[in-house]
Amino acid sequence: MHDVIIIGAGLSGLTTAFALSKEGIDYKIIEGRNRAGGRINSLDGPLEMGATWLGNQHTHLISLLKALDLEIFPQHTKGQIAYEVSSVQPIQYFDFPPGQAPSYRIKGGSSKLIQALIDKLAPASILYNTEVSSINDQGKLVEVCLTNGQVYTASKVVVTIPPQLLERSVLFTPPLSAEKVSNMAQTHTWMGESIKYGVTYSSPFWKAKGLSGMGFSQVGVVQEVHDHTDFDQKFFALKGFLNSALASKTFEERKSEVIKVLIRLFGPEANEYLDYHEHVWSNDRLTSVLNPIPVVPHQNNGNPLLRENAFNGKLIFSGTESSAEYPGYMDGAVYSGFDSAKKVLEQYQSSLES
Numbered sequence: 001m002h003d004v005i006i007i008g009a010g011l012s013g014l015t016t017a018f019a020l021s022k023e024g025i026d027y028k029i030i031e032g033r034n035r036a037g038g039r040i041n042s043l044d045g046p047l048e049m050g051a052t053w054l055g056n057q058h059t060h061l062i063s064l065l066k067a068l069d070l071e072i073f074p075q076h077t078k079g080q081i082a083y084e085v086s087s088v089q090p091i092q093y094f095d096f097p098p099g100q101a102p103s104y105r106i107k108g109g110s111s112k113l114i115q116a117l118i119d120k121l122a123p124a125s126i127l128y129n130t131e132v133s134s135i136n137d138q139g140k141l142v143e144v145c146l147t148n149g150q151v152y153t154a155s156k157v158v159v160t161i162p163p164q165l166l167e168r169s170v171l172f173t174p175p176l177s178a179e180k181v182s183n184m185a186q187t188h189t190w191m192g193e194s195i196k197y198g199v200t201y202s203s204p205f206w207k208a209k210g211l212s213g214m215g216f217s218q219v220g221v222v223q224e225v226h227d228h229t230d231f232d233q234k235f236f237a238l239k240g241f242l243n244s245a246l247a248s249k250t251f252e253e254r255k256s257e258v259i260k261v262l263i264r265l266f267g268p269e270a271n272e273y274l275d276y277h278e279h280v281w282s283n284d285r286l287t288s289v290l291n292p293i294p295v296v297p298h299q300n301n302g303n304p305l306l307r308e309n310a311f312n313g314k315l316i317f318s319g320t321e322s323s324a325e326y327p328g329y330m331d332g333a334v335y336s337g338f339d340s341a342k343k344v345l346e347q348y349q350s351s352l353e354s
């Protein structure tokens, strides 16, 4: 029996745990994957397979980074941008348009934020490889059942699973309102259909040619490319997004297509890569659902219904899609994480007073 069970060790769930641990509230985090971070996943390098950039407007995230002594650095944009309009025209090169709002990366990688939060939690706060299958209102308590047959109980449950996946994968007793269920089912999972790739090199050959490493193509499968040199200038990569239709292709097919486009955009040196990495988020069953109800990007994100409590306030819905501010972004995950902790603490306070 715990005061609070948090479902999901992504940025939102860990932020809630961080805030609750400061107040001495007992909690347990239940995480389906064998790692924390959810849609934040930095491979060695660091090479980001998930969230990467933030802006000055993301004040909740920036405050959290400061509180955890983490630093940011600007995304490299110096040099020309390569643009492939059609297969019969030469690649066009142009300068980065002036007056663009800067975007930043976290020094050491986005997963540094995840690790810094975990370091603030009590040891063994997170149960890994444990998937929730149902959540039941038991009057004073909430019961959380796992796919492995284990059952946990708590006074409050904070659930951070992306709404569309939550609606598909977790059973609620008593059922949630029809309006809420329909809303969750029609909420876009931010970047849930994206395919991210990263190609590593021994040197940033594109910079030597006056190129920024940024590129766009309307021809091949590579939609975007960005320089992914680390802050210490010791790790070099080009990283970006593929057309989501490529999810049905094989790893080798996608890799070969990516290298071909990089050669066209940046020159033959692009073939001298060290390694190719990718993450097909639509095939990741702890982020996305197979055959989702078609929704437009960002649909319903931030809808107040998504963060409406259930089970008389004992069940709190959290996660970036539910956030009142910057839903979908890391900033939204941080905002919703703190907001959910606030809801828990307010209820805890009023139960002490009554």
Ligand SMILES: Cc1cc2nc3c(=O)[nH]c(=O)nc-3n(C[C@H](O)[C@H](O)[C@H](O)COP(=O)(O)OP(=O)(O)OC[C@H]3O[C@@H](n4cnc5c(N)ncnc54)[C@H](O)[C@@H]3O)c2cc1C
Binding pocket: 007, 008, 009, 010, 011, 012, 013, 030, 031, 032, 033, 036, 037, 038, 039, 040, 049, 050, 051, 052, 053, 054, 130, 131, 132, 133, 160, 161, 162, 165, 169, 170, 190, 191, 192, 194, 196, 281, 286, 287, 318, 319, 320, 321, 328, 329, 330, 331, 332, 333
């Ligand atoms: C490719 C990509 C690029 C992105 N780029 C950016 C960017 O540049 N800037 C930005 O601000 N944001 C970006 N984002 C969005 C950012 O990653 C998210 O806003 C943020 O990480 C969401 O955190 P969360 O905790 O709300 O959700 P999640 O990270 O999805 O966490 C939910 C957790 O719940 C777990 N879970 C799921 N089902 C179960 C279950 N049944 N039982 C137990 N656990 C379960 C999952 O494993 C996961 O750890 C990007 C996302 C992706 C995928």
